[in-house]
Amino acid sequence: MMFGEPIASIGAGARRVAQEVGGIVVMTGQVLRALVPPKLDTRELWKNLYKMGNKSVAIVVLTAAFAGGLMTLQTGPFVKKLGATSLAGWAAGYAVLREIGPILIALMFSGRVGANNTAELATMTVTEQLDGLRALAIDPVRFLIVPRVLAMIVMLVALTVIGDLVALLGASVVGHFMLHIDWSTMYFSFADNLRPTDFLHGVYKSFAFGGAIAVASCYFGVTVRGGAVGVGRAVNAAVVASAVSIMLLDFFITYLSA
Amino acid sequence: MSMTPAPEPAIRVANVSKRYGDRRVLDDVSLELAPGRRLGLIGPAASGKSVLLKLICGLEPATTGAIELLGTSVVGKHESELGEVRKRVGMLFQNYALFDFLTVAGNVCFPLEQRGGLEPASLAERVANRLRAVGLAGSEHKLTGELSGGMKKRVGIARATVADAELVIYDEPTAGLDPVTTQKIYDLLAADQQRTGATVLAVSSDVSALAHFVDEIAFLYRGTIRYRGPAATIADAPDPLVRQFVRGELEGPLDERGGDDVR
Numbered sequence: 001m002m003f004g005e006p007i008a009s010i011g012a013g014a015r016r017v018a019q020e021v022g023g024i025v026v027m028t029g030q031v032l033r034a035l036v037p038p039k040l041d042t043r044e045l046w047k048n049l050y051k052m053g054n055k056s057v058a059i060v061v062l063t064a065a066f067a068g069g070l071m072t073l074q075t076g077p078f079v080k081k082l083g084a085t086s087l088a089g090w091a092a093g094y095a096v097l098r099e100i101g102p103i104l105i106a107l108m109f110s111g112r113v114g115a116n117n118t119a120e121l122a123t124m125t126v127t128e129q130l131d132g133l134r135a136l137a138i139d140p141v142r143f144l145i146v147p148r149v150l151a152m153i154v155m156l157v158a159l160t161v162i163g164d165l166v167a168l169l170g171a172s173v174v175g176h177f178m179l180h181i182d183w184s185t186m187y188f189s190f191a192d193n194l195r196p197t198d199f200l201h202g203v204y205k206s207f208a209f210g211g212a213i214a215v216a217s218c219y220f221g222v223t224v225r226g227g228a229v230g231v232g233r234a235v236n237a238a239v240v241a242s243a244v245s246i247m248l249l250d251f252f253i254t255y256l257s258a
Numbered sequence: 259m260s261m262t263p264a265p266e267p268a269i270r271v272a273n274v275s276k277r278y279g280d281r282r283v284l285d286d287v288s289l290e291l292a293p294g295r296r297l298g299l300i301g302p303a304a305s306g307k308s309v310l311l312k313l314i315c316g317l318e319p320a321t322t323g324a325i326e327l328l329g330t331s332v333v334g335k336h337e338s339e340l341g342e343v344r345k346r347v348g349m350l351f352q353n354y355a356l357f358d359f360l361t362v363a364g365n366v367c368f369p370l371e372q373r374g375g376l377e378p379a380s381l382a383e384r385v386a387n388r389l390r391a392v393g394l395a396g397s398e399h400k401l402t403g404e405l406s407g408g409m410k411k412r413v414g415i416a417r418a419t420v421a422d423a424e425l426v427i428y429d430e431p432t433a434g435l436d437p438v439t440t441q442k443i444y445d446l447l448a449a450d451q452q453r454t455g456a457t458v459l460a461v462s463s464d465v466s467a468l469a470h471f472v473d474e475i476a477f478l479y480r481g482t483i484r485y486r487g488p489a490a491t492i493a494d495a496p497d498p499l500v501r502q503f504v505r506g507e508l509e510g511p512l513d514e515r516g517g518d519d520v521r
Contacts (some may be wrong), residue, residue, distance in 0.1 A: 124358070131317050132355030136369050137344040139337055 008148070020219075021096070024083045027141075028211075031149050034142045044147040052148075053155030060159045061166050063108050064101060068167030069174035070121045071095050076179040085181050089189025094198060097164055100236035102202040103250060105163045106209035109156050110242040114217035117148055120240040121221025122231040130222060149214040156210030157203060164202060205253050212245035266329050268293045268425050268457035269429050275325030276309055276481075282486060285311050285481040287323070289442040293424075294457040296451060298468045298489060301478035302503065302512065307461045308352050310478065311429050314459070315349060318339045345373060348423035352430045352461075354410040356402040362389065362413050363398035369421045380465055388416040391446055393439065407434040415443060419450050426451075432467060440464060444471045465492065477503065 071092035079088045121144065124130055130140045168190060175181040220238035224230045269291040276284040283306045291297050297390055299307050312318040316332035325332050330343040348369070357374030366385045370376055376384070389395055393413040402410060409486050411434055418426055431447065432440040444467055462468040467477060469489040471503055477485040477500045485497045493504050 001499035054315060065511065125359075128351050128353050129357055131312070132349075134317055134337065134345070135315055135344060135349040135351075135355075136372055137341040207498060229314075 001149075017027035020237075021239040022225060024215055024219045026240070027145070028215050029224075030141045031146055031215065033144045034139070038143065038237045040150075041143055041147060045151060045217035048147050049155060052117075052151050053158060056109060056112055056155065056159055056163065058108035059108055059112060060105055060163045063104055064096075064163035064166040065155045065170035065173075066095050067100050067104050067163075067174075067246065068092060068170030071100065072171040072174040072179065076175060076181070080181075081180065085185055086189050087193065088179070088181055089168075089171065089186045090173055092175075093168055093190050093194045096167040096171065097194065097202045099202075099250070099254075101164050101167050101207040102160050102209060103246060104249060105247050106156060106162050106213065107157065107243060108218075109152075109210075110213045110239060110246070113152060113155075114213045114242050115235050115239050117152070117214075117217040118221040119231055121148075121218060122224035122234040125222055125224050126227055126230060135246045145218045145222070148218060149211070152214035152217075153207060153210035156213070157206050160202060162183060164199060192221075201257060204257075205250060208249045209246050212249055216245060265293050266342055267291055267326070268295075268328055270324075270326040270340060271310070271314065272324040274313060274320045274325060276306070276318070277321045279308065281297045284313070286322075287478075287481070289476065289486075291457060292458060293457050294455050296460070296472040297477040297479055298465075298472035299459065299461045300463070300465055300503070302424070302477055305478045306481045307367065307478055308429055309373075311427055311459070312428060312462060313430075315344065315427065319442055322330075345425045348401050348418035348421060348426040348456075350411075350414045350418040350426075350431055352433070354414040356410055356413055356417070358402050360402070361398065362394065362400050362402065362405070365402065365413055368415045368422050369417060373421060384420060385416075389413075392416045408436070408439065410444070411435060412439075412466045415447070419447070421441060422450075422454045424454060425457045425459070426464075428458070429473060430462055431460060432462060432464055444468075447471060469493075 036073065072088060075091035075095075076088050079085055079091060121130075124144075130144075133140050133143060172183065172186040175186045176183055217238045220234040224234040226233075265292040269289065271287055271289040271317060274283070274284060274287045276325060279299050279302075287310060289310075299309050299310070299504045309318065313320050314332070316325070316327065316335060320333055323333070327343050328346055330340075331342070332340060357368065358366065363382075363385050366388055367381055370381055370384065386398065387393070387469060392415055394409060394412055394416070397405070397409070397413075402413065405413065411431070415428070415431055418428065426447075430445070432443055435443060447458070447460075448471055450456070458472070460468060465475075469492055472489045474486060475489045475492045476483050477495075477497070479499060484493055487495055493501065495501055495504070501507075502512050
C-alpha cells in the first residue's frame with residue numbers, strides 16, 4: 001500500500017501524456033486530411049501570415065543579433081589565443097546556423113505566436129465560437145486550424161532564414177568591434193568554412209519546429225476545458241509541449257543527419 | 259378515401275441519453291417536432307436543455323439513441339457529412355457564439371457568404387435589413403467586443419435568421435433583454451416564422467413570453483421530458499412540478515435546487 005499512491009499517480013500522469021500525444025497525432029492527421037484537396041480560406045491564411053510573421057520580425061532580429069554576437073564572444077578569445085582567427089566566423093556561424101538560430105527562434109516563436117494562438121483558439125472554444133462555426137457547416141479544422149498551421153510553418157522558416165542572416169551580421173559586428181577581427185577575415189571565415197548544408201540543416205529543423213509548435217498550440221487551444229483558468233492552463237501546456245517537442249525533434253534530426 | 263401521409267418530422271429524437279463521465283445529463287429523451295411548428299423547451303437550470311439542442315444539431319455526440327434532423331440522422335456522422343443539413347438550420351447559442359474576429363455585419367453576413375450565390379450588394383442589403391429588424395441599424399462596423407450582452411444576443415438572432423433556414427433553434431433568445439425588447443424580438447421571430455414557415459425550437463427561461471411565441475411547450479426535468487402540452491395552458495398543466503415552475507411559486511415539489519421533494 002505504501003507505494004500504491006505514487007504508482008497510481010505516475011500511471012495517471014503517463015495516461016494523461018499518452019492522451020495528449022494521441023490527441024496531437026489525431027489533429028496532425030486531421031490537418032493533413034483537410035489539405036486534400038487543398039481548399040484553403042486564403043483570407044484567413046494571409047491574415048495569419050501577416051499576424052504571425054510580420055509582427056515577429058523585430059523580436060527575431062533582436063534575438064538573432066545577440067545570439068550571433070554571443071557565439072563570437074564565446075569562441076573568439078579561444079580562436080584568437082590559438083591564432084586561428086580565420087575560424088572565428090566558422091565557429092559562430094556553424095553553431096548559429098545548425099543549432100542556436102533555429103532553436104532560439106523557435107522558442108521565441110513558440111512563446112510569442114504559439115502561446116497567442118493557443119489563447120485565441122481556447123477563448124474561441126470556451127465562448128462556443130467553434131461550435132458556432134460547426135453549426136454553420138464550417139469545419140473549424142479547415143477554416144481555422146489549417147491556415148494557422150501553414151502560416152506558422154512558413155513564417156518560422158522565413159524568420160529562421162532572416163534570423164540566420166542577422167545572426168551572422170551580429171557575429172561579425174561583435175568580432176570586429178569587441179575582438180578586433182577584420183571584416184574581411186570574418187567574411188572569408190563564413191564563406192570558406194560554412195557549407196549550404198549547414199544552412200539547410202537549420203531550415204529543415206525550423207520546418208519541423210514550426211509544425212510541432214503549430215499543431216501543439218492548436219490542439220491545446222481547441223481542447224480547452226473550463227473558462228479563463230482553462231485558457232491559462234491550455235497556454236501553459238502548449239508552451240511546455242512545444243518546447244519539449246523542439247528539443248526532441250532537434251535531437252533526432254541532428255542524430256539522423258549526423 | 260386516400261389518406262395523406264403525415265409529414266416527416268423536422269426533428270426526431272428517440273430514446274436519447276447523454277452522459278459526461280458518471281454524470282447523466284439526459285436520460286431516454288424522446289421528442290418529435292412536425293415541420294412548421296414552434297416548440298418551446300423549458301426546465302430548471304442544468305436540466306439538460308442546451309445539451310439537448312447541441313445533440314440535435316450534432317454538435318455533441320449522444321451516448322445512446324437516435325436523432326434525425328430534417329430527415330438526416332446526425333448520430334455517428336462525421337462533421338463533413340453534417341454540412342448539408344446544417345446549412346438548412348439556423349442556431350442561436352446561449353452565449354451568442356459570435357465570431358470576435360469579425361464585425362457585427364461580418365457575423366450576420368457569415369452564413370450567407372458560406373452558402374454563396376448572392377452578390378455583394380444583395381448581401382449588404384440583407385444584412386442591413388436584418389440588423390434594422392433587431393434594432394441594431396448603424397452597428398455594422400462595430401466589433402462584437404464593443405457590444406453589450408443584449409446587443410450581442412440580437413446580433414446572434416440576426417445571424418441565426420438571416421438565411422431563412424428551414425429549422426431555427428434558439429437557446430435563450432431573450433436572456434439579458436429588457437421586457438420591451440423581449441416582446442419586440444418575439445414579434446420579429448413570429449413574423450419571420452410566419453413568412454418562412456420554418457420549424458422553431460426555442461429554449462427560454464422567460465416562460466410567459468415564450469408561451470405567446472410557441473405552439474407547444476415541453477418541460478425538461480432531470481434529463482427527461484416530463485410534460486408536453488399546449489403553450490396557452492401551460493400555467494394550468496396537470497403536473498404540479500410544471501405548474502410550480504411556470505408560476506414561479508416557492509412552495510411545491512420543486513425544492514430550492516430545482517430538485518424534487520417527492521422521490
